[in-house]
Amino acid sequence: xxxxxxxxxxxxxxxxxxxxxxxxxxxxxxxxxxxxxxxxxxxxxxxxxxxxxxxxxxxxxxxxxxxxxxxxxxxxxxxxxxxxxxxxxxxxxxxxxxxxxxxxxxxxxxxxxxxxxxxxxxxxxxxxxxxxxxxxxxxxxxxxxxxxxxxxxxxxxxxxxxxxxxxxxxxxxxxxxxxxxxxxxxxxxxxxxxxxxxxxxxxxxxxxxxxxxxxxxxxxxxxxxxxxxxxxxxxxxxxxxxxxxxxxxxxxxxxxxxxxxxxxxxxxxxxxxxxxxxxxxxxxxxxxxxxxxxxxxxxxxxxxxxxxxxxxxxxxxxxxxxxxxxxxxxxxxxxxxxxxxx
Amino acid sequence: xxxxxxxxxxxxxxxxxxxxxxxxxxxxxxxxxxxxxxxxxxxxxxxxxxxxxxxxxxxxxxxxxxxxxxxxxxxxxxxxxxxxxxxxxxxxxxxxxxxxxxxxxxxxxxxxxxxxxxxxxxxxxxxxxxxxxxxxxxxxxxxxxxxxxxxxxxxxxxxxxxxxxxxxxxxxxxxxxxxxxxxxxxxxxxxxxxxxxxxxxxxxxxxxxxxxxxxxxxxxxxxxxxxxxxxxxxxxxxxxxxxxxxxxxxxxxxxxxxxxxxxxxxxxxxxxxxxxxxxxxxxxxxxxxxxxxxxxxxxxxxxxxxxxxxxxxxxxxxxxxxxxxxxxxxxxxxxxxxxxxx
Numbered sequence: 001x002x003x004x005x006x007x008x009x010x011x012x013x014x015x016x017x018x019x020x021x022x023x024x025x026x027x028x029x030x031x032x033x034x035x036x037x038x039x040x041x042x043x044x045x046x047x048x049x050x051x052x053x054x055x056x057x058x059x060x061x062x063x064x065x066x067x068x069x070x071x072x073x074x075x076x077x078x079x080x081x082x083x084x085x086x087x088x089x090x091x092x093x094x095x096x097x098x099x100x101x102x103x104x105x106x107x108x109x110x111x112x113x114x115x116x117x118x119x120x121x122x123x124x125x126x127x128x129x130x131x132x133x134x135x136x137x138x139x140x141x142x143x144x145x146x147x148x149x150x151x152x153x154x155x156x157x158x159x160x161x162x163x164x165x166x167x168x169x170x171x172x173x174x175x176x177x178x179x180x181x182x183x184x185x186x187x188x189x190x191x192x193x194x195x196x197x198x199x200x201x202x203x204x205x206x207x208x209x210x211x212x213x214x215x216x217x218x219x220x221x222x223x224x225x226x227x228x229x230x231x232x233x234x235x236x237x238x239x240x241x242x243x244x245x246x247x248x249x250x251x252x253x254x255x256x257x258x259x260x261x262x263x264x265x266x267x268x269x270x271x272x273x274x275x276x277x278x279x280x281x282x283x284x285x286x287x288x289x290x291x292x293x294x295x296x297x298x299x300x301x302x303x304x305x306x307x308x309x310x311x312x313x314x315x316x317x318x319x320x321x322x323x324x325x326x327x328x329x330x331x332x333x334x335x336x337x338x339x340x341x342x
Numbered sequence: 343x344x345x346x347x348x349x350x351x352x353x354x355x356x357x358x359x360x361x362x363x364x365x366x367x368x369x370x371x372x373x374x375x376x377x378x379x380x381x382x383x384x385x386x387x388x389x390x391x392x393x394x395x396x397x398x399x400x401x402x403x404x405x406x407x408x409x410x411x412x413x414x415x416x417x418x419x420x421x422x423x424x425x426x427x428x429x430x431x432x433x434x435x436x437x438x439x440x441x442x443x444x445x446x447x448x449x450x451x452x453x454x455x456x457x458x459x460x461x462x463x464x465x466x467x468x469x470x471x472x473x474x475x476x477x478x479x480x481x482x483x484x485x486x487x488x489x490x491x492x493x494x495x496x497x498x499x500x501x502x503x504x505x506x507x508x509x510x511x512x513x514x515x516x517x518x519x520x521x522x523x524x525x526x527x528x529x530x531x532x533x534x535x536x537x538x539x540x541x542x543x544x545x546x547x548x549x550x551x552x553x554x555x556x557x558x559x560x561x562x563x564x565x566x567x568x569x570x571x572x573x574x575x576x577x578x579x580x581x582x583x584x585x586x587x588x589x590x591x592x593x594x595x596x597x598x599x600x601x602x603x604x605x606x607x608x609x610x611x612x613x614x615x616x617x618x619x620x621x622x623x624x625x626x627x628x629x630x631x632x633x634x635x636x637x638x639x640x641x642x643x644x645x646x647x648x649x650x651x652x653x654x655x656x657x658x659x660x661x662x663x664x665x666x667x668x669x670x671x672x673x674x675x676x677x678x679x680x681x682x683x684x
Binding site: 034037038041159160161164165168169170171172293294295296299304308313314315316317318319320321322323324325327328331334335338339342 | 510511
């Protein structure tokens with residue numbers, strides 16, 4: 001609900017974008033499209049920093065022209081910042097929006113970027129799963145000790161409210177486990193093979209859509225699913241699980257014939273992420289499983305996703321997302337921005 | 343997230359229960375079970391008022407013994423309050439938890455109860471859909487002008503976070519429509535008929551589970567679904583739709599043979615609630631429809647429910663609840679209590 005007393009108190013926030021690929025560009029367009037709605041919540045924004053491999057580190061505390069930034073025409077005022085801390089300072093950053101590529105090995109350099117942002121007094125918002133796998137607890141504490149927010153809604157199921165719900169609007173609920181389909185590349189590939197494509201053809205189809213990680217092994221070998229499983233366990237279940245502890249199997253060994261046969265038997269293959277207690281021990285696993293058609297997960301097609309949670313208080317609570325585009329990821333970051341400053 | 347600074351500031355809230363049937367009794371047991379978690383959020387509670395047809399209006403600002411209240415043994419200290427305003431005052435109410443029976447004709451007397459609570463400076467929490475259909479805008483304004491909250495998460499899909507999400511944690515999202523299965527009696531009856539029961543047998547089965555409204559016509563003729571559809575439209579879409587404007591058809595005219603035939607053709611009947619724009623006009627309807635098995639709504643069985651929203655920013659966002667019990671409804675009220683005082 002809008003708080004009427006807020007309307008008169010409009011504040012302008014300096015936004016810094018780290019990584020300026022599809023996601024952060026979509027975010028800038030979304031910020032533009034929702035300028036009016038943000039204003040009603042007392043929020044104005046300007047872009048005071050952009051950093052990417054192509055652009056370098058540019059900062060201007062007075063704000064860049066948004067059209068020039070989107071057109072790649074920004075004057076390189078202040079280019080020459082040598083590191084993220086200098087750049088954040090030159091930009092007078094209030095919020096860092098981090099969408100640099102995933103490094104599944106150690107989460108760097110994104111962890112260092114987010115650390116720098118929080119230490120400089122900015123809110124840190126990321127669409128990058130690496131820092132959550134390798135430094136979630138540290139970044140959470142750092143945010144708390146600086147009175148800032150560390151938010152990451154876009155890392156799992158794009159802008160769907162998973163973390164914001166369980167960390168805010170669902171008081172007292174304990175998450176005991178979950179089952180879900182969380183990787184769109186492999187789910188689209190399985191749908192593709194079911195409809196007659198070969199493994200290679202279905203991978204190419206996914207690549208043409210631009211949804212495959214630069215290294216396709218991150219998707220097809222289950223790394224992306226395992227990373228998301230780890231993030232959900234660390235954040236929602238409060239368990240210090242390591243990525244290496246997730247039993248992980250991908251879809252590479254499945255042939256198109258097997259995939260088609262499974263579907264025609266009414267038990268299609270899905271790359272399932274699962275976590276739950278077995279004999280008091282937490283088991284986390286990712287792997288292809290045949291799901292009966294009576295299970296809603298069997299009907300999650302293409303790039304859609306779904307996760308159902310086992311909790312103490314919300315029987316069968318499940319969230320689904322259908323055929324998201326880039327805007328859905330960007331929305332998660334936009335919503336995190338609003339949450340951080342509200 | 344817990345705010346560490348809050349832990350030292352524990353406040354005790356006086357709770358008043360209006361209607362003391364299954365839902366509010368389950369709520370009291372849930373409050374007891376989560377005493378520790380509430381304390382960590384700075385929340386203590388005591389019961390200072392209970393009102394029901396059986397008990398009368400009882401109030402004690404020092405708090406009743408909870409076991410006595412649950413056992414129906416409460417001393418009738420102060421019995422003799424003649425109306426809700428006197429009773430709230432005698433109880434020193436901080437929060438009214440209203441779960442009196444639905445009156446689909448005009449929402450009374452629950453509207454008057456909630457109005458009295460807000461005017462007396464208490465938060466008003468209800469599990470009752472009547473007041474939303476007939477007085478949502480008024481009660482919302484009244485709450486705002488008294489700096490109190492009017493919350494009603496349990497009215498649709500029990501404790502599933504629908505209103506709290508769209509009114510809080512999903513900034514900027516516009517709801518344009520929805521499709522859902524929201525009445526558990528009719529859904530259970532359709533499942534029962536599919537598995538071989540007659541219409542009458544499946545109604546009796548639902549009645550034995552205790553989920554049917556006192557007047558079964560509220561369920562089977564689609565009134566409950568139409569009321570929920572109205573509530574979702576009024577609250578989430580901000581449109582002043584009247585209950586009478588919902589095109590409403592129930593399941594009474596369906597024979598068990600038709601229901602079974604539809605299922606075996608792979609297009610089962612579901613009592614669907616729908617809202618959306620057609621030619622710029624909002625259309626709201628409730629009625630039995632045959633749903634193909636490729637649609638997840640076709641797989642919502644028994645007392646489960648599911649709703650998918652059409653929005654501008656969250657592609658295919660859907661929420662499901664599976665086989666809830668009374669505790670799920672009570673949880674919605676407990677969560678509203680925490681939201682109101684946090």
